[in-house]
Amino acid sequence: MPLITTKAMFKKAHEGQFAIGAFNVNNMEIVQGITSAAAELQSPVILQCSAGARKYANHQYLVHLVRAALEVNDIPIALHLDHGPDFATCKSCIDGGFTSVMFDGSHYPFEENIEKTKEVVEYAHAHGVMVEAELGQLAGVEDDVSVDADKAHYTKPEEVVEFVSKTGCDSLAIAIGTSHGAFKFTPEQCTRNPETGVLEPPELRFDILAEIEKQIPGFPIVLHGASSVIPKYVKIINEHGGKLKDAVGIPEDQLRKAAKSAVCKINIDSDLRLAMTAGIREHFDQFPEHFDPRQYLTPARNYIKELVAHKIKNVLGSEGSAAAIMAIA
Numbered sequence: 001m002p003l004i005t006t007k008a009m010f011k012k013a014h015e016g017q018f019a020i021g022a023f024n025v026n027n028m029e030i031v032q033g034i035t036s037a038a039a040e041l042q043s044p045v046i047l048q049c050s051a052g053a054r055k056y057a058n059h060q061y062l063v064h065l066v067r068a069a070l071e072v073n074d075i076p077i078a079l080h081l082d083h084g085p086d087f088a089t090c091k092s093c094i095d096g097g098f099t100s101v102m103f104d105g106s107h108y109p110f111e112e113n114i115e116k117t118k119e120v121v122e123y124a125h126a127h128g129v130m131v132e133a134e135l136g137q138l139a140g141v142e143d144d145v146s147v148d149a150d151k152a153h154y155t156k157p158e159e160v161v162e163f164v165s166k167t168g169c170d171s172l173a174i175a176i177g178t179s180h181g182a183f184k185f186t187p188e189q190c191t192r193n194p195e196t197g198v199l200e201p202p203e204l205r206f207d208i209l210a211e212i213e214k215q216i217p218g219f220p221i222v223l224h225g226a227s228s229v230i231p232k233y234v235k236i237i238n239e240h241g242g243k244l245k246d247a248v249g250i251p252e253d254q255l256r257k258a259a260k261s262a263v264c265k266i267n268i269d270s271d272l273r274l275a276m277t278a279g280i281r282e283h284f285d286q287f288p289e290h291f292d293p294r295q296y297l298t299p300a301r302n303y304i305k306e307l308v309a310h311k312i313k314n315v316l317g318s319e320g321s322a323a324a325i326m327a328i329a
């Protein structure tokens with residue numbers, strides 16, 4: 001099956017009250033770990049590349065790695081640009097085989113965001129590619145995107161109708177309290193769960209999400225910065241020489257709740273980084289004499305697969321929906 005756009009994915013996700021996982025890919029082991037989990041669970045998946053990933057791995061390598069995954073696994077896959085900073089980057093991905101792009105104009109004033117997003121939408125739609133846009137700003141750091149906590153702001157529900165209708169975008173990333181990176185909140189912003197000892201952040205603003213849903217019923221909503229910073233992997237990293245103090249993510253029960261609403265796409269990057277690092281650190285601690293990359297990248301890839309399977313089953317709810325999406329794609 002060729003790469004598909006996100007259109008059929010979002011339609012089925014909305015009808016079935018689940019979300020599609022959008023996982024960031026940077027190299028072969030990450031692509032393999034994600035897609036082998038998705039294939040076993042017959043789940044659709046969005047593989048996304050940031051500008052930083054294209055800088056690191058080169059556009060051609062990423063596109064061909066994803067195409068290879070499609071030859072090996074019979075599941076629906078969309079290839080998406082994460083946080084396209086400008087028209088030129090979006091255009092080069094559209095011309096270079098991506099089926100979906102995000103244009104992130106969230107840091108521009110409202111009217112300018114509309115103008116710039118619209119330009120990308122016109123070019124993308126003429127080439128059969130979908131566009132994700134963003135309103136509101138998340139705090140945190142991820143690759144080239146960095147926003148201070150005092151500059152971050154929630155999406156204003158009263159702006160979404162005008163934004164979506166004027167830009168013609170296909171999905172909308174919103175800010176309701178998620179955040180980029182593995183250190184999403186300071187310990188002072190959190191409360192410590194007395195049973196697990198895990199720091200928990202303030203609840204996502206489901207009231208804003210509900211208000212947005214009321215304004216644009218059925219329109220696909222996207223959550224960025226939605227890693228859970230799974231304590232298991234942070235613990236493995238710290239037990240084997242790492243120093244990740246007070247890393248905090250979004251609790252998975254909140255993400256599960258969001259996936260059942262208008263949220264059709266949930267972005268996961270930090271959790272992949274943590275799983276991969278946990279596998280490598282644990283391996284080197286146990287086998288300091290090893291120096292064959294296959295020895296330490298195998299457990300890293302296994303942890304990625306385990307993580308993605310967990311997300312598909314327990315957070316996204318997309319297990320078993322591959323056939324229905326392929327039928328209408």
Ligand SMILES: [Zn+2]
Binds near residue numbers: 083142180224225
């Ligand atoms: Zn993001």
